[in-house]
Amino acid sequence: MTRIDHPESLKRLAVQLRRLPGIGPRGAERIALWLLGGKDRTRSSELASAMLQAAESVRPCPECGFLTDTAQCAICADETRASGPLCVVEEATDILPLERTGAFRGRYHALGGRLAPLDHVGPEDLRIPGLLNRCRTTPAPSEVILALSADVEGEATAHYLAELLHAEFPRLPITRIAQGLPAGGGLESADELTLSRALSGRTQMN
């Protein structure tokens, strides 16, 4: 006897949805059925068009690496932040949690990762030339704050950057936040108070 299942196209949709982070087989099936429901059945076309539009227009800001759908991100475009401290983070997704603390009004620079020799991630894979260029440009940052994760790779990256920056800009203060950020882009799990304390309790590295 044939085992009755959903139609092929519905199963294909569920397979795609299962690829989304945090979605299991049951969840994928529920979302697929929801997408096909509704009175005028526009849920799937609205979702599809929002996805295509975002995929086409959202890019890393050429200056800092934060996400933007214009030529320059909202932080770099904000004139009131000019020439202040520059906060270096690993990923663009680390910026908003720091921004939400309200404890920092400078600019950011997302490296796009951290040094991880075991995963073959070297300095050439990170946005380090861009960081050096920003320190060379007038007005130069008043301070570089390293807000990297608290694990071995984050530490190694912080020390590498501190040495590199100090060699070229010996008078530029280089600081690190008091506690490193939780590793693996888990910044949402760090509450705002912890983050703002980490920022205000930063220590000088050079």
Ligand SMILES: [Zn+2]
């Ligand atoms: Zn930017």
